Amino acid sequence: MRIVFAGTPPVAVPTLDALVDAGHEIVAVVTRPDAPVGRRRRLTPSAVAARAAELGLPIVHATALGADETARIATLAPELGVIVAYGGLVREPLLSTPAHGWINLHFSLLPRWRGAAPVQRALMAGERTTGVSVFTLEEGLDTGPLHLQREVPIGDGETADELLERLGVDGADDVRAAVDAIAAGTASPSPQLGEPTTAAKLTTADGHIDWRGPADVVHARIRGVTSEPGASSALGDGRLKILRAGRPDDDLARLAPSALGPGEVVWAGKRVLVGTGDRPLELLEVQPPGKRPMRAADWLRGVADGRAVLS
Known part of the structure; x- marks a missing residue:
């Protein structure tokens, strides 16, 4: 099929590769413009743009898919649009420009976690399963x-x-199978069933860790916001980034001081523990203000009295 592909981050690259490997003609790759990265804020192409360049595919850089982009894509006469984490909305008349419309790869079991951050919200909610959904794009979210x-x-x-x-x-394999079915004329999409939930885009505030919560809840939030927007807690006049913490373990409670309060960080043998609302967690990797990521043990060795309080 003649396909226009839209995507931006690394998670979209495997689908682009799968479509190329399957022999489909990618008439254009739509992705976000180069963005400043790192301390030097050097303009860097998106992961999808970089891969498209390697594959010799035509690239359309766009922050939004408006009239100009729609006209440009229309001249390419695509049969199908495929979108994976592009970072922008596809609206009419672009929705109807490809003969078979657009399909979207979404990282949840729709209708659960509709929206921008389905994986993050599922983890923050403490869920044990998630999924992938390939669906026909509509005006609705x-x-x-x-x-x-x-x-x-x-x-x-x-x-x-x-x-x-x-x-x-x-x-990526699911998208490839869906495209093959559309090309063969055997596709038979079915309505979503169940109670919808919304996965709103994360903000910096979502990364703040409230150590007064249960250890399971705290650990789930740390995992869900890693690496964006990132987990952190106030430490003095700055913020300590929590890059990785061990999962809740009942054995840690026996190692920790009995009076360990929420946010208190102490040594327990060679391990660094932080208190929560019920049982301690082990801090594994952190990033102090103005410094590089490091093992939590190396950070705590440099803290006076070997104790700290996060809030």
Whole structure:
């Protein structure tokens, strides 16, 4: 098929590769413009743009898909649009420009977690399973009928970054199967069933850790906001970034001081523990203000009295 592909971050690259490997003609790759990255704010192409350049595919850089982009895509006469985490909305008349419309790879079991951050919100909610859904794009937010849907277990301690990477690889095969069915004329999408929930885009405030909550809830939030927007807590006049914490373990409660309060950080042998509302968590990797990421043990060795309080 003649396909226009829209995507931006690394999670979209496996689908682009799968479509190329399947022999489809990618008439254009739509992605966000180069963005400043790192301390030097150097303009850097998106992961999808970089891969498209390697493959020799035509690239359309766009922050929004308006009239100009629609006209440009229309001249290419695509038969199908495929979108994976592009970062912008596809509206009419672009929705109807490809002969077979658009399909979207979404990282949840729709209608659960419709919206911008389905993986992050699922982890923050403490869920043990998620999934991938391939659906027909409509004007509504992730409301279209389903071509394929598959449940995927969430690994113990898996962060949002790790889970997204895995789902991006898994979902690429599902998109390829859906495209093959559309090309063969055998596709038969079905309506979404169940109670919808919304996965709102995360903000910096979502990354603030309230240590007064139960350890399971705190750990789930840390995993869900890693690496964006990132977990952090106030430490003196700055903020300590929490890059990784061990999953709740009943054995830690026996190692920790009995009076360990929420947010208190102490040594327990060679391990660094932080108190929560019920039982301690182990801090594994942190980033102090103005410094590089480091092991929590190396950070705490440099703290006076070997104790700290996060809030």
